[in-house]
Amino acid sequence: MNVDLTTRYLGLSLRNPLVIAACPLTAQIDKLLLVEQAGVAAFVMPSLFEEQIEQDTRSIEPVESEAESRYGPALSFFPGIDDFVTTPDAYLRLLEEAKKSLSVPVIASLNGVTPGGWTKFAALVESAGADALELNMYSMETDPGVTAQEIEERYLELVQSVRAVTSVPLAVKLGPYFTAFANFSRRVAVAGADGLVLFNRFFQPDIDVRRFAVTPLLQLSDPSEMRLPLRWIAVLHGRVDVDLAATTGAHSANDVIKYLLAGASVVMVASAVMQHGPEFISKTLNELRSWMAQQEFSSIKSLCGMLDQQSCPDPASFERANYMKTLLQYIAPANRRHDA
Numbered sequence: 169m170n171v172d173l174t175t176r177y178l179g180l181s182l183r184n185p186l187v188i189a190a191c192p193l194t195a196q197i198d199k200l201l202l203v204e205q206a207g208v209a210a211f212v213m214p215s216l217f218e219e220q221i222e223q224d225t226r227s228i229e230p231v232e233s234e235a236e237s238r239y240g241p242a243l244s245f246f247p248g249i250d251d252f253v254t255t256p257d258a259y260l261r262l263l264e265e266a267k268k269s270l271s272v273p274v275i276a277s278l279n280g281v282t283p284g285g286w287t288k289f290a291a292l293v294e295s296a297g298a299d300a301l302e303l304n305m306y307s308m309e310t311d312p313g314v315t316a317q318e319i320e321e322r323y324l325e326l327v328q329s330v331r332a333v334t335s336v337p338l339a340v341k342l343g344p345y346f347t348a349f350a351n352f353s354r355r356v357a358v359a360g361a362d363g364l365v366l367f368n369r370f371f372q373p374d375i376d377v378r379r380f381a382v383t384p385l386l387q388l389s390d391p392s393e394m395r396l397p398l399r400w401i402a403v404l405h406g407r408v409d410v411d412l413a414a415t416t417g418a419h420s421a422n423d424v425i426k427y428l429l430a431g432a433s434v435v436m437v438a439s440a441v442m443q444h445g446p447e448f449i450s451k452t453l454n455e456l457r458s459w460m461a462q463q464e465f466s467s468i469k470s471l472c473g474m475l476d477q478q479s480c481p482d483p484a485s486f487e488r489a490n491y492m493k494t495l496l497q498y499i500a501p502a503n504r505r506h507d508a
């Protein structure tokens with residue numbers, strides 16, 4: 169059976185739903201050529217930060233040694249510190265080079281949280297050839313004096329100001345920490361987003377009890393982390409007028425299939441490619457193709473959103489009712505039958 173893996177995301181026609189998420193390896197043309205050859209459909213460049221655009225310089229915490237001690241030699245695809253792009257000029261040069269060297273769409277990424285002059289950089293990214301722009305709004309709102317409403321208004325103003333200076337398709341990457349996430353997503357769409365990327369994965373600090381220090385912790389994802397974005401993609405699909413991109417925790421073809429069934433148009437991967445290299449892409453695409461043929465799905469379109477909240481047999485499973493059901497089903501490990 170012939171299966172059609174093509175999908176549409178942000179108005180772009182993609183050869184399949186696998187996209188490399190923003191991460192340092194998308195700053196390396198040689199690595200991008202390898203993942204393109206392995207079949208990836210598009211990639212998101214690492215974010216250029218508001219602060220970098222404002223100041224033109226920024227020091228980046230080295231993550232290399234931390235990553236190496238954690239994941240060892242398996243991380244052959246892990247980028248070095250030189251692979252971080254730290255100035256606006258270098259960013260535009262990298263974007264132009266990527267456009268010349270690769271045939272898949274290139275999505276640029278800006279990280280910011282305050283509206284201001286820096287947002288004009290979005291127009292330069294468009295001139296340099298970006299096929300789309302991802303606005304990564306990553307912030308920890310720690311001021312007890314600032315309300316949720318103020319934060320949301322600021323975010324919306326930022327989306328509007330980026331939308332105003334560029335006509336390329338715009339995706340907004342968000343964290344999950346909003347009180348009324350469904351409502352906020354709809355307002356982000358109304359403010360000008362064509363897509364939502366769910367979710368930003370915050371690096372959480374740890375405490376070193378020997379050195380009495382707070383330490384940044386770079387930890388690659390694992391599949392258990394995909395449950396939160398999976399739920400929200402299923403809830404929002406068909407309800408908010410945007411394309412949905414899944415990011416976090418996709419480490420196998422099964423994970424990709426789950427996200428597609430929930431309603432994602434594309435699945436973005438970073439950790440799995442950093443750990444396993446381009447083979448992860450070719451293997452996942454082969455397995456996706458086989459699964460679709462076996463299940464008699466002729467296209468991605470025919471399965472996308474099949475288990476979103478509105479279509480699944482038990483819509484309450486995405487809500488509070490599921491919490492009670494799950495607790496009632498819990499069987500302490502000591503009482504579990506081994507054949508269960």
Ligand SMILES: Cc1cc2nc3c(=O)[nH]c(=O)nc-3n(C[C@H](O)[C@H](O)[C@H](O)COP(=O)(O)O)c2cc1C
Pocket residue numbers: 189190191192213214215216231277279304341367368369388389390415416417418436437438439440
């Ligand atoms: C080392 C590293 C750097 C990253 N840099 C960025 C970035 O610049 N911008 C961004 O939006 N996300 C960034 N991310 C987050 C990824 O794009 C992705 O959303 C996240 O890793 C979850 O996907 P995964 O489970 O496939 O790793 C980074 C992730 C890693 C591991």
